[in-house]
Amino acid sequence: MSTPQTMFEKIWARHVVAEGPGGHVLLYVDRHLLHEGTTAAFGRLAKSGRRVRRPDLSFATADHYFLTSPGSPAPDAEVRGMVEALARHTGDQHIVHFAVGEARRGIVHVIGPEQGLTAPALRWSAATRTRRRSAPAAA
Secondary structure, eight states: OOOOOOHHHHHHHHHEEEEOGGGOEEEOOSEEEEOGGGHHHHHHHHHTTOOOSOGGGEEEEOOSSSOOSTTOOOSSHHHHHHHHHHHHHHHHHTOEEEOTTOTTOOOHHHHHHHTTOOOTTOOEEEOOOOTTSOOSOOO
């Protein structure tokens, strides 16, 4: 007879890809939500000759440095460049991009449930804002 598990433990166990030393665990991510701060990761992928592994499970929107209010302008040239780079990279990688001016665009942590991208028992990841305006490598 197996030991009863919580829902969290069941979901976690279902997503374990590999376990490493010191309790480190590599988890499978069902959905990857991207924002304009992740554009540097695309450059690192290209430099190493790699592509996003599952572009069909990745989704992008500009929301971290760019207001999601309709008609909001980019605050400066750097942010405008990040938003343009996100559009270019997601197009190159065939990733769904909820672009500026599109009705489905919004806050990355909100559009997941709104657009049916996240659901119970799915493991999803959204890049975290950093001071350098770049995030860890995607995919």
